[in-house]
Amino acid sequence: MDKKNTASHNMILEKIPWWSSEDIRPYVFVRDENHITHPGQRHRLNWFDKEPIYKDPLDLSELPFAEYVYYIENAAFGPSAMPMPRWVFYDCAVMPGFVCGFAHKKATLPAYLKALLPDFGPIDWVPLSLFIIIPTMHKGEWVAHNLCSVNSLLEKRDQFYGLGFLSKAFGLWYANVEQCSGMTQWGSPALKLHSHYGHLEVIGAYAPVHSHAKTVTYRALVDTNNWEMFFSKEPDLVFLEQYEKTSLLVDPLNEESMIDLQMKIQKKEGPFYLSASEVSKNDLKTPLHIYRPKGY
Ligand SMILES: CC(C)(COP(=O)(O)OP(=O)(O)OC[C@H]1O[C@@H](n2cnc3c(N)ncnc32)[C@H](O)[C@@H]1OP(=O)(O)O)[C@@H](O)C(=O)NCCC(=O)NCCS
Structure with a gap:
Protein backbone atom coordinates (compact mmCIF):
# COMPACT_ATOMS: atom_id res chain seq x y z
CA MET A 1 0.00 0.00 0.00
CA ASP A 2 1.57 3.36 -0.96
CA LYS A 3 1.73 6.32 1.42
CA LYS A 4 -0.96 8.36 -0.35
CA ASN A 5 -3.39 5.46 -0.30
CA THR A 6 -2.72 4.85 3.40
CA ALA A 7 -3.24 8.52 4.24
CA SER A 8 -6.53 8.73 2.35
CA HIS A 9 -7.76 5.49 3.93
CA ASN A 10 -6.89 6.83 7.38
CA MET A 11 -8.81 10.00 6.64
CA ILE A 12 -11.89 7.97 5.70
CA LEU A 13 -11.63 5.97 8.93
CA GLU A 14 -11.40 9.18 10.91
CA LYS A 15 -14.25 11.05 9.17
CA ILE A 16 -16.65 8.15 8.87
CA PRO A 17 -17.31 6.35 12.12
CA TRP A 18 -19.58 3.74 10.48
CA TRP A 19 -16.84 2.71 8.03
CA SER A 20 -15.19 0.26 10.40
CA SER A 21 -18.45 -1.27 11.65
CA GLU A 22 -18.72 -4.99 10.98
CA ASP A 23 -22.47 -4.46 10.66
CA ILE A 24 -22.17 -2.38 7.48
CA ARG A 25 -20.79 -3.84 4.28
CA PRO A 26 -20.88 -2.95 0.58
CA TYR A 27 -23.36 -4.96 -1.43
CA VAL A 28 -23.59 -6.00 -5.06
CA PHE A 29 -27.08 -6.74 -6.38
CA VAL A 30 -26.51 -8.16 -9.80
CA ARG A 31 -27.79 -10.96 -11.98
CA ASP A 32 -25.33 -13.77 -12.59
CA GLU A 33 -24.43 -12.86 -16.16
CA ASN A 34 -23.57 -9.24 -15.27
CA HIS A 35 -21.00 -10.01 -12.56
CA ILE A 36 -17.80 -8.00 -12.98
CA THR A 37 -15.01 -10.42 -13.85
CA HIS A 38 -12.11 -8.62 -12.16
CA PRO A 39 -13.59 -6.15 -9.67
CA GLY A 40 -11.50 -3.23 -8.44
CA GLN A 41 -8.60 -3.79 -10.82
CA ARG A 42 -8.56 -0.50 -12.73
CA HIS A 43 -8.35 2.13 -9.97
CA ARG A 44 -5.61 1.98 -7.37
CA LEU A 45 -7.49 2.55 -4.16
CA ASN A 46 -7.63 0.58 -0.94
CA TRP A 47 -10.79 2.01 0.60
CA PHE A 48 -12.99 -0.98 -0.15
CA ASP A 49 -11.30 -3.81 1.68
CA LYS A 50 -14.48 -5.41 3.08
CA GLU A 51 -15.93 -8.35 1.18
CA PRO A 52 -19.22 -7.28 -0.44
CA ILE A 53 -22.54 -9.00 0.25
CA TYR A 54 -23.80 -10.56 -2.98
CA LYS A 55 -27.51 -10.63 -3.80
CA ASP A 56 -29.27 -11.88 -6.89
CA PRO A 57 -32.24 -9.80 -8.08
CA LEU A 58 -33.61 -12.78 -9.98
CA ASP A 59 -33.68 -15.05 -6.92
CA LEU A 60 -37.17 -14.97 -5.38
CA SER A 61 -35.85 -15.65 -1.90
CA GLU A 62 -34.09 -12.30 -2.07
CA LEU A 63 -37.17 -10.28 -2.95
CA PRO A 64 -37.19 -8.55 0.48
CA PHE A 65 -33.83 -6.99 -0.42
CA ALA A 66 -35.38 -5.45 -3.54
CA GLU A 67 -38.38 -4.27 -1.51
CA TYR A 68 -36.05 -2.32 0.79
CA VAL A 69 -34.28 -0.85 -2.22
CA TYR A 70 -37.62 0.29 -3.67
CA TYR A 71 -38.81 1.68 -0.39
CA ILE A 72 -35.71 3.79 0.17
CA GLU A 73 -35.58 4.88 -3.47
CA ASN A 74 -39.24 5.84 -3.66
CA ALA A 75 -39.09 7.74 -0.37
CA ALA A 76 -35.87 9.53 -1.38
CA PHE A 77 -37.11 10.52 -4.84
CA GLY A 78 -40.74 11.17 -3.86
CA PRO A 79 -40.14 14.88 -3.15
CA SER A 80 -38.67 15.40 -6.65
CA ALA A 81 -41.50 13.40 -8.28
CA MET A 82 -39.03 10.90 -9.76
CA PRO A 83 -39.61 7.64 -7.87
CA MET A 84 -38.39 4.72 -9.95
CA PRO A 85 -41.19 2.46 -11.24
CA ARG A 86 -40.54 -1.24 -10.66
CA TRP A 87 -40.40 -1.98 -14.37
CA VAL A 88 -37.67 0.68 -14.81
CA PHE A 89 -35.60 -1.01 -12.10
CA TYR A 90 -36.06 -4.38 -13.73
CA ASP A 91 -35.83 -3.47 -17.44
CA CYS A 92 -33.33 -0.61 -17.30
CA ALA A 93 -31.18 -1.43 -14.26
CA VAL A 94 -31.19 -5.09 -13.24
CA MET A 95 -31.17 -6.53 -16.74
CA PRO A 96 -28.51 -4.37 -18.45
CA GLY A 97 -26.60 -3.05 -15.44
CA PHE A 98 -25.19 -3.29 -12.01
CA VAL A 99 -26.68 -2.24 -8.66
CA CYS A 100 -24.68 -1.65 -5.49
CA GLY A 101 -24.46 0.31 -2.28
CA PHE A 102 -24.04 -0.35 1.43
CA ALA A 103 -26.16 -2.62 3.59
CA HIS A 104 -26.69 -2.98 7.35
CA LYS A 105 -27.00 -6.31 9.15
CA LYS A 106 -30.71 -6.61 9.84
CA ALA A 107 -30.26 -8.17 13.30
CA THR A 108 -28.44 -5.07 14.56
CA LEU A 109 -30.39 -2.36 12.73
CA PRO A 110 -30.57 0.76 14.95
CA ALA A 111 -34.01 1.53 16.41
CA TYR A 112 -34.40 4.69 14.31
CA LEU A 113 -33.94 2.64 11.09
CA LYS A 114 -36.35 -0.04 12.32
CA ALA A 115 -38.87 2.72 12.94
CA LEU A 116 -38.27 4.24 9.50
CA LEU A 117 -38.34 1.10 7.36
CA PRO A 118 -41.16 -1.43 7.10
CA ASP A 119 -40.18 -5.04 7.79
CA PHE A 120 -40.12 -6.73 4.39
CA GLY A 121 -39.53 -10.20 5.78
CA PRO A 122 -36.66 -12.59 6.23
CA ILE A 123 -33.40 -11.17 4.92
CA ASP A 124 -29.96 -10.96 6.53
CA TRP A 125 -28.89 -7.52 5.26
CA VAL A 126 -30.90 -4.34 4.67
CA PRO A 127 -29.72 -1.91 1.96
CA LEU A 128 -29.04 1.66 3.10
CA SER A 129 -28.19 3.14 -0.29
CA LEU A 130 -28.44 2.46 -3.98
CA PHE A 131 -26.23 3.19 -6.96
CA ILE A 132 -27.15 1.92 -10.40
CA ILE A 133 -24.79 2.04 -13.32
CA ILE A 134 -25.36 0.79 -16.85
CA PRO A 135 -22.78 0.16 -19.57
CA THR A 136 -23.37 2.07 -22.81
CA MET A 137 -22.68 1.29 -26.48
CA HIS A 138 -19.69 3.64 -26.26
CA LYS A 139 -16.83 1.42 -25.11
CA GLY A 140 -15.61 2.30 -21.60
CA GLU A 141 -18.52 4.62 -20.88
CA TRP A 142 -21.18 3.84 -18.28
CA VAL A 143 -24.26 5.83 -17.32
CA ALA A 144 -24.98 6.49 -13.67
CA HIS A 145 -28.72 5.94 -13.62
CA ASN A 146 -29.65 6.30 -9.97
CA LEU A 147 -28.08 7.26 -6.67
CA CYS A 148 -29.81 7.58 -3.35
CA SER A 149 -29.18 7.04 0.31
CA VAL A 150 -31.23 6.59 3.44
CA ASN A 151 -29.55 9.74 4.77
CA SER A 152 -32.09 11.85 2.91
CA LEU A 153 -34.78 10.31 5.14
CA LEU A 154 -32.93 10.60 8.46
CA GLU A 155 -32.33 13.34 11.00
CA LYS A 156 -28.81 14.74 10.70
CA ARG A 157 -27.75 13.13 14.00
CA ASP A 158 -28.68 9.66 12.72
CA GLN A 159 -27.13 9.96 9.25
CA PHE A 160 -24.29 7.83 7.91
CA TYR A 161 -22.07 10.63 6.66
CA GLY A 162 -20.61 9.92 3.21
CA LEU A 163 -23.04 7.09 2.43
CA GLY A 164 -24.23 8.49 -0.92
CA PHE A 165 -20.76 9.54 -2.02
CA LEU A 166 -19.15 6.24 -1.05
CA SER A 167 -21.92 4.19 -2.71
CA LYS A 168 -21.12 5.69 -6.10
CA ALA A 169 -17.38 5.55 -5.40
CA PHE A 170 -17.67 1.85 -4.57
CA GLY A 171 -19.61 1.12 -7.78
CA LEU A 172 -17.14 2.99 -9.99
CA TRP A 173 -14.20 1.28 -8.32
CA TYR A 174 -15.75 -2.19 -8.25
CA ALA A 175 -16.93 -2.16 -11.89
CA ASN A 176 -13.64 -0.66 -13.19
CA VAL A 177 -15.49 2.27 -14.72
CA GLU A 178 -13.31 4.43 -16.94
CA GLN A 179 -15.79 7.08 -18.00
CA CYS A 180 -19.03 7.87 -16.21
C1 LIG B 1 -28.24 13.24 -2.93
C2 LIG B 1 -27.97 12.05 -2.01
C3 LIG B 1 -27.68 10.81 -2.84
C4 LIG B 1 -26.73 12.41 -1.15
O1 LIG B 1 -26.39 11.28 -0.36
P1 LIG B 1 -26.02 11.46 1.18
O2 LIG B 1 -25.74 10.12 1.71
O3 LIG B 1 -27.08 12.28 1.84
O4 LIG B 1 -24.72 12.37 1.10
P2 LIG B 1 -23.27 12.06 1.67
O5 LIG B 1 -23.36 11.79 3.12
O6 LIG B 1 -22.56 11.11 0.82
O7 LIG B 1 -22.58 13.47 1.42
C5 LIG B 1 -22.75 14.47 2.35
C6 LIG B 1 -22.52 15.80 1.69
O8 LIG B 1 -23.61 16.09 0.80
C7 LIG B 1 -24.29 17.24 1.27
N1 LIG B 1 -25.72 17.08 1.14
C8 LIG B 1 -26.45 15.93 1.19
N2 LIG B 1 -27.76 16.24 1.10
C9 LIG B 1 -27.84 17.58 1.01
C10 LIG B 1 -28.92 18.51 0.92
N3 LIG B 1 -30.18 18.09 0.88
N4 LIG B 1 -28.61 19.82 0.84
C11 LIG B 1 -27.34 20.26 0.87
N5 LIG B 1 -26.27 19.45 0.96
C12 LIG B 1 -26.54 18.14 1.04
C13 LIG B 1 -23.93 17.33 2.75
O9 LIG B 1 -24.03 18.64 3.23
C14 LIG B 1 -22.50 16.86 2.77
O10 LIG B 1 -21.62 17.86 2.34
P3 LIG B 1 -20.38 18.28 3.30
O11 LIG B 1 -19.39 17.14 3.26
O12 LIG B 1 -19.87 19.52 2.63
O13 LIG B 1 -20.96 18.50 4.63
C15 LIG B 1 -29.16 11.82 -1.02
O14 LIG B 1 -29.42 13.00 -0.33
C16 LIG B 1 -30.44 11.35 -1.70
O15 LIG B 1 -30.70 10.16 -1.76
N6 LIG B 1 -31.25 12.30 -2.17
C17 LIG B 1 -32.55 12.00 -2.80
C18 LIG B 1 -32.38 11.34 -4.15
C19 LIG B 1 -31.53 12.18 -5.10
O16 LIG B 1 -31.77 13.35 -5.31
N7 LIG B 1 -30.52 11.50 -5.70
C20 LIG B 1 -29.62 12.09 -6.68
C21 LIG B 1 -30.08 11.91 -8.07
S1 LIG B 1 -28.85 12.32 -9.24
Whole structure:
Protein backbone atom coordinates (compact mmCIF):
# COMPACT_ATOMS: atom_id res chain seq x y z
CA MET A 1 0.00 0.00 0.00
CA ASP A 2 1.57 3.36 -0.96
CA LYS A 3 1.73 6.32 1.42
CA LYS A 4 -0.96 8.36 -0.35
CA ASN A 5 -3.39 5.46 -0.30
CA THR A 6 -2.72 4.85 3.40
CA ALA A 7 -3.24 8.52 4.24
CA SER A 8 -6.53 8.73 2.35
CA HIS A 9 -7.76 5.49 3.93
CA ASN A 10 -6.89 6.83 7.38
CA MET A 11 -8.81 10.00 6.64
CA ILE A 12 -11.89 7.97 5.70
CA LEU A 13 -11.63 5.97 8.93
CA GLU A 14 -11.40 9.18 10.91
CA LYS A 15 -14.25 11.05 9.17
CA ILE A 16 -16.65 8.15 8.87
CA PRO A 17 -17.31 6.35 12.12
CA TRP A 18 -19.58 3.74 10.48
CA TRP A 19 -16.84 2.71 8.03
CA SER A 20 -15.19 0.26 10.40
CA SER A 21 -18.45 -1.27 11.65
CA GLU A 22 -18.72 -4.99 10.98
CA ASP A 23 -22.47 -4.46 10.66
CA ILE A 24 -22.17 -2.38 7.48
CA ARG A 25 -20.79 -3.84 4.28
CA PRO A 26 -20.88 -2.95 0.58
CA TYR A 27 -23.36 -4.96 -1.43
CA VAL A 28 -23.59 -6.00 -5.06
CA PHE A 29 -27.08 -6.74 -6.38
CA VAL A 30 -26.51 -8.16 -9.80
CA ARG A 31 -27.79 -10.96 -11.98
CA ASP A 32 -25.33 -13.77 -12.59
CA GLU A 33 -24.43 -12.86 -16.16
CA ASN A 34 -23.57 -9.24 -15.27
CA HIS A 35 -21.00 -10.01 -12.56
CA ILE A 36 -17.80 -8.00 -12.98
CA THR A 37 -15.01 -10.42 -13.85
CA HIS A 38 -12.11 -8.62 -12.16
CA PRO A 39 -13.59 -6.15 -9.67
CA GLY A 40 -11.50 -3.23 -8.44
CA GLN A 41 -8.60 -3.79 -10.82
CA ARG A 42 -8.56 -0.50 -12.73
CA HIS A 43 -8.35 2.13 -9.97
CA ARG A 44 -5.61 1.98 -7.37
CA LEU A 45 -7.49 2.55 -4.16
CA ASN A 46 -7.63 0.58 -0.94
CA TRP A 47 -10.79 2.01 0.60
CA PHE A 48 -12.99 -0.98 -0.15
CA ASP A 49 -11.30 -3.81 1.68
CA LYS A 50 -14.48 -5.41 3.08
CA GLU A 51 -15.93 -8.35 1.18
CA PRO A 52 -19.22 -7.28 -0.44
CA ILE A 53 -22.54 -9.00 0.25
CA TYR A 54 -23.80 -10.56 -2.98
CA LYS A 55 -27.51 -10.63 -3.80
CA ASP A 56 -29.27 -11.88 -6.89
CA PRO A 57 -32.24 -9.80 -8.08
CA LEU A 58 -33.61 -12.78 -9.98
CA ASP A 59 -33.68 -15.05 -6.92
CA LEU A 60 -37.17 -14.97 -5.38
CA SER A 61 -35.85 -15.65 -1.90
CA GLU A 62 -34.09 -12.30 -2.07
CA LEU A 63 -37.17 -10.28 -2.95
CA PRO A 64 -37.19 -8.55 0.48
CA PHE A 65 -33.83 -6.99 -0.42
CA ALA A 66 -35.38 -5.45 -3.54
CA GLU A 67 -38.38 -4.27 -1.51
CA TYR A 68 -36.05 -2.32 0.79
CA VAL A 69 -34.28 -0.85 -2.22
CA TYR A 70 -37.62 0.29 -3.67
CA TYR A 71 -38.81 1.68 -0.39
CA ILE A 72 -35.71 3.79 0.17
CA GLU A 73 -35.58 4.88 -3.47
CA ASN A 74 -39.24 5.84 -3.66
CA ALA A 75 -39.09 7.74 -0.37
CA ALA A 76 -35.87 9.53 -1.38
CA PHE A 77 -37.11 10.52 -4.84
CA GLY A 78 -40.74 11.17 -3.86
CA PRO A 79 -40.14 14.88 -3.15
CA SER A 80 -38.67 15.40 -6.65
CA ALA A 81 -41.50 13.40 -8.28
CA MET A 82 -39.03 10.90 -9.76
CA PRO A 83 -39.61 7.64 -7.87
CA MET A 84 -38.39 4.72 -9.95
CA PRO A 85 -41.19 2.46 -11.24
CA ARG A 86 -40.54 -1.24 -10.66
CA TRP A 87 -40.40 -1.98 -14.37
CA VAL A 88 -37.67 0.68 -14.81
CA PHE A 89 -35.60 -1.01 -12.10
CA TYR A 90 -36.06 -4.38 -13.73
CA ASP A 91 -35.83 -3.47 -17.44
CA CYS A 92 -33.33 -0.61 -17.30
CA ALA A 93 -31.18 -1.43 -14.26
CA VAL A 94 -31.19 -5.09 -13.24
CA MET A 95 -31.17 -6.53 -16.74
CA PRO A 96 -28.51 -4.37 -18.45
CA GLY A 97 -26.60 -3.05 -15.44
CA PHE A 98 -25.19 -3.29 -12.01
CA VAL A 99 -26.68 -2.24 -8.66
CA CYS A 100 -24.68 -1.65 -5.49
CA GLY A 101 -24.46 0.31 -2.28
CA PHE A 102 -24.04 -0.35 1.43
CA ALA A 103 -26.16 -2.62 3.59
CA HIS A 104 -26.69 -2.98 7.35
CA LYS A 105 -27.00 -6.31 9.15
CA LYS A 106 -30.71 -6.61 9.84
CA ALA A 107 -30.26 -8.17 13.30
CA THR A 108 -28.44 -5.07 14.56
CA LEU A 109 -30.39 -2.36 12.73
CA PRO A 110 -30.57 0.76 14.95
CA ALA A 111 -34.01 1.53 16.41
CA TYR A 112 -34.40 4.69 14.31
CA LEU A 113 -33.94 2.64 11.09
CA LYS A 114 -36.35 -0.04 12.32
CA ALA A 115 -38.87 2.72 12.94
CA LEU A 116 -38.27 4.24 9.50
CA LEU A 117 -38.34 1.10 7.36
CA PRO A 118 -41.16 -1.43 7.10
CA ASP A 119 -40.18 -5.04 7.79
CA PHE A 120 -40.12 -6.73 4.39
CA GLY A 121 -39.53 -10.20 5.78
CA PRO A 122 -36.66 -12.59 6.23
CA ILE A 123 -33.40 -11.17 4.92
CA ASP A 124 -29.96 -10.96 6.53
CA TRP A 125 -28.89 -7.52 5.26
CA VAL A 126 -30.90 -4.34 4.67
CA PRO A 127 -29.72 -1.91 1.96
CA LEU A 128 -29.04 1.66 3.10
CA SER A 129 -28.19 3.14 -0.29
CA LEU A 130 -28.44 2.46 -3.98
CA PHE A 131 -26.23 3.19 -6.96
CA ILE A 132 -27.15 1.92 -10.40
CA ILE A 133 -24.79 2.04 -13.32
CA ILE A 134 -25.36 0.79 -16.85
CA PRO A 135 -22.78 0.16 -19.57
CA THR A 136 -23.37 2.07 -22.81
CA MET A 137 -22.68 1.29 -26.48
CA HIS A 138 -19.69 3.64 -26.26
CA LYS A 139 -16.83 1.42 -25.11
CA GLY A 140 -15.61 2.30 -21.60
CA GLU A 141 -18.52 4.62 -20.88
CA TRP A 142 -21.18 3.84 -18.28
CA VAL A 143 -24.26 5.83 -17.32
CA ALA A 144 -24.98 6.49 -13.67
CA HIS A 145 -28.72 5.94 -13.62
CA ASN A 146 -29.65 6.30 -9.97
CA LEU A 147 -28.08 7.26 -6.67
CA CYS A 148 -29.81 7.58 -3.35
CA SER A 149 -29.18 7.04 0.31
CA VAL A 150 -31.23 6.59 3.44
CA ASN A 151 -29.55 9.74 4.77
CA SER A 152 -32.09 11.85 2.91
CA LEU A 153 -34.78 10.31 5.14
CA LEU A 154 -32.93 10.60 8.46
CA GLU A 155 -32.33 13.34 11.00
CA LYS A 156 -28.81 14.74 10.70
CA ARG A 157 -27.75 13.13 14.00
CA ASP A 158 -28.68 9.66 12.72
CA GLN A 159 -27.13 9.96 9.25
CA PHE A 160 -24.29 7.83 7.91
CA TYR A 161 -22.07 10.63 6.66
CA GLY A 162 -20.61 9.92 3.21
CA LEU A 163 -23.04 7.09 2.43
CA GLY A 164 -24.23 8.49 -0.92
CA PHE A 165 -20.76 9.54 -2.02
CA LEU A 166 -19.15 6.24 -1.05
CA SER A 167 -21.92 4.19 -2.71
CA LYS A 168 -21.12 5.69 -6.10
CA ALA A 169 -17.38 5.55 -5.40
CA PHE A 170 -17.67 1.85 -4.57
CA GLY A 171 -19.61 1.12 -7.78
CA LEU A 172 -17.14 2.99 -9.99
CA TRP A 173 -14.20 1.28 -8.32
CA TYR A 174 -15.75 -2.19 -8.25
CA ALA A 175 -16.93 -2.16 -11.89
CA ASN A 176 -13.64 -0.66 -13.19
CA VAL A 177 -15.49 2.27 -14.72
CA GLU A 178 -13.31 4.43 -16.94
CA GLN A 179 -15.79 7.08 -18.00
CA CYS A 180 -19.03 7.87 -16.21
CA SER A 181 -21.87 9.96 -17.57
CA GLY A 182 -24.97 10.94 -15.67
CA MET A 183 -27.87 13.26 -15.25
CA THR A 184 -29.00 15.36 -12.33
CA GLN A 185 -30.93 18.54 -11.77
CA TRP A 186 -29.27 21.95 -11.43
CA GLY A 187 -29.42 22.84 -7.76
CA SER A 188 -29.56 19.22 -6.61
CA PRO A 189 -27.37 18.25 -3.62
CA ALA A 190 -26.27 15.28 -5.73
CA LEU A 191 -24.11 17.63 -7.81
CA LYS A 192 -21.87 18.00 -4.75
CA LEU A 193 -21.18 14.29 -5.00
CA HIS A 194 -21.09 13.82 -8.79
CA SER A 195 -18.50 16.56 -9.29
CA HIS A 196 -15.91 14.70 -7.19
CA TYR A 197 -15.31 11.50 -9.16
CA GLY A 198 -13.24 13.13 -11.91
CA HIS A 199 -13.34 16.56 -13.59
CA LEU A 200 -16.97 17.03 -14.52
CA GLU A 201 -17.70 18.10 -18.09
CA VAL A 202 -21.15 19.51 -18.80
CA ILE A 203 -22.27 17.78 -21.99
CA GLY A 204 -25.84 19.05 -21.74
CA ALA A 205 -27.09 22.04 -19.74
CA TYR A 206 -30.80 21.82 -20.53
CA ALA A 207 -32.84 18.71 -21.32
CA PRO A 208 -36.48 19.28 -22.26
CA VAL A 209 -36.50 15.68 -23.52
CA HIS A 210 -36.25 14.64 -19.83
CA SER A 211 -39.26 15.01 -17.53
CA HIS A 212 -37.22 17.71 -15.74
CA ALA A 213 -35.86 20.15 -18.34
CA LYS A 214 -33.51 21.77 -15.79
CA THR A 215 -31.30 18.69 -15.96
CA VAL A 216 -27.54 18.82 -16.32
CA THR A 217 -25.98 15.96 -18.27
CA TYR A 218 -22.36 15.36 -17.39
CA ARG A 219 -19.45 13.09 -18.09
CA ALA A 220 -16.25 12.48 -16.16
CA LEU A 221 -13.14 10.44 -16.64
CA VAL A 222 -13.05 8.62 -13.33
CA ASP A 223 -10.05 9.75 -11.29
CA THR A 224 -9.71 8.46 -7.74
CA ASN A 225 -7.22 11.24 -6.94
CA ASN A 226 -10.24 13.56 -6.66
CA TRP A 227 -12.17 11.38 -4.26
CA GLU A 228 -10.56 12.24 -0.96
CA MET A 229 -11.15 15.96 -1.64
CA PHE A 230 -14.82 15.28 -1.10
CA PHE A 231 -13.93 14.72 2.54
CA SER A 232 -10.83 16.86 3.01
CA LYS A 233 -12.40 19.92 1.27
CA GLU A 234 -8.95 20.76 -0.09
CA PRO A 235 -8.91 22.70 -3.36
CA ASP A 236 -8.28 20.65 -6.48
CA LEU A 237 -4.94 22.14 -7.54
CA VAL A 238 -4.82 20.09 -10.75
CA PHE A 239 -8.19 21.51 -11.79
CA LEU A 240 -7.07 25.07 -11.04
CA GLU A 241 -3.94 24.51 -13.09
CA GLN A 242 -5.74 23.03 -16.08
CA TYR A 243 -8.97 25.03 -16.29
CA GLU A 244 -9.97 28.69 -16.27
CA LYS A 245 -13.20 30.45 -15.38
CA THR A 246 -15.28 31.69 -18.32
CA SER A 247 -17.74 34.57 -18.02
CA LEU A 248 -20.58 32.00 -18.10
CA LEU A 249 -22.69 31.20 -15.08
CA VAL A 250 -25.51 28.71 -14.66
CA ASP A 251 -28.12 29.87 -12.22
CA PRO A 252 -30.21 26.94 -10.86
CA LEU A 253 -33.14 29.36 -10.63
CA ASN A 254 -32.81 30.71 -14.16
CA GLU A 255 -33.69 28.46 -17.10
CA GLU A 256 -32.31 31.01 -19.60
CA SER A 257 -28.79 30.52 -18.23
CA MET A 258 -29.09 26.77 -18.88
CA ILE A 259 -30.39 27.29 -22.43
CA ASP A 260 -27.59 29.75 -23.08
CA LEU A 261 -24.93 27.21 -22.08
CA GLN A 262 -26.75 24.44 -23.97
CA MET A 263 -26.60 26.53 -27.16
CA LYS A 264 -22.87 27.07 -26.68
CA ILE A 265 -22.36 23.33 -26.22
CA GLN A 266 -24.34 22.65 -29.39
CA LYS A 267 -22.21 25.20 -31.27
CA LYS A 268 -19.16 23.25 -30.05
CA GLU A 269 -17.78 26.21 -28.12
CA GLY A 270 -16.85 23.92 -25.20
CA PRO A 271 -15.78 21.72 -23.58
CA PHE A 272 -17.27 23.22 -20.41
CA TYR A 273 -16.63 22.06 -16.85
CA LEU A 274 -17.79 22.63 -13.28
CA SER A 275 -15.36 23.08 -10.41
CA ALA A 276 -15.93 20.48 -7.68
CA SER A 277 -14.54 22.82 -4.98
CA GLU A 278 -16.96 25.55 -6.03
CA VAL A 279 -19.95 23.18 -6.11
CA SER A 280 -18.94 21.83 -2.72
CA LYS A 281 -18.66 25.28 -1.10
CA ASN A 282 -21.71 26.88 -2.69
CA ASP A 283 -25.22 26.98 -1.41
CA LEU A 284 -27.36 24.81 -3.75
CA LYS A 285 -29.16 27.78 -5.32
CA THR A 286 -26.03 29.87 -5.95
CA PRO A 287 -25.08 30.31 -9.64
CA LEU A 288 -22.14 28.15 -10.71
CA HIS A 289 -19.21 29.34 -12.81
CA ILE A 290 -18.46 27.46 -15.98
CA TYR A 291 -14.83 26.59 -16.66
CA ARG A 292 -12.91 25.71 -19.81
CA PRO A 293 -9.49 24.10 -20.32
CA LYS A 294 -6.77 26.78 -20.35
CA GLY A 295 -5.53 27.84 -23.77
CA TYR A 296 -8.67 26.69 -25.55
C1 LIG B 1 -28.24 13.24 -2.93
C2 LIG B 1 -27.97 12.05 -2.01
C3 LIG B 1 -27.68 10.81 -2.84
C4 LIG B 1 -26.73 12.41 -1.15
O1 LIG B 1 -26.39 11.28 -0.36
P1 LIG B 1 -26.02 11.46 1.18
O2 LIG B 1 -25.74 10.12 1.71
O3 LIG B 1 -27.08 12.28 1.84
O4 LIG B 1 -24.72 12.37 1.10
P2 LIG B 1 -23.27 12.06 1.67
O5 LIG B 1 -23.36 11.79 3.12
O6 LIG B 1 -22.56 11.11 0.82
O7 LIG B 1 -22.58 13.47 1.42
C5 LIG B 1 -22.75 14.47 2.35
C6 LIG B 1 -22.52 15.80 1.69
O8 LIG B 1 -23.61 16.09 0.80
C7 LIG B 1 -24.29 17.24 1.27
N1 LIG B 1 -25.72 17.08 1.14
C8 LIG B 1 -26.45 15.93 1.19
N2 LIG B 1 -27.76 16.24 1.10
C9 LIG B 1 -27.84 17.58 1.01
C10 LIG B 1 -28.92 18.51 0.92
N3 LIG B 1 -30.18 18.09 0.88
N4 LIG B 1 -28.61 19.82 0.84
C11 LIG B 1 -27.34 20.26 0.87
N5 LIG B 1 -26.27 19.45 0.96
C12 LIG B 1 -26.54 18.14 1.04
C13 LIG B 1 -23.93 17.33 2.75
O9 LIG B 1 -24.03 18.64 3.23
C14 LIG B 1 -22.50 16.86 2.77
O10 LIG B 1 -21.62 17.86 2.34
P3 LIG B 1 -20.38 18.28 3.30
O11 LIG B 1 -19.39 17.14 3.26
O12 LIG B 1 -19.87 19.52 2.63
O13 LIG B 1 -20.96 18.50 4.63
C15 LIG B 1 -29.16 11.82 -1.02
O14 LIG B 1 -29.42 13.00 -0.33
C16 LIG B 1 -30.44 11.35 -1.70
O15 LIG B 1 -30.70 10.16 -1.76
N6 LIG B 1 -31.25 12.30 -2.17
C17 LIG B 1 -32.55 12.00 -2.80
C18 LIG B 1 -32.38 11.34 -4.15
C19 LIG B 1 -31.53 12.18 -5.10
O16 LIG B 1 -31.77 13.35 -5.31
N7 LIG B 1 -30.52 11.50 -5.70
C20 LIG B 1 -29.62 12.09 -6.68
C21 LIG B 1 -30.08 11.91 -8.07
S1 LIG B 1 -28.85 12.32 -9.24
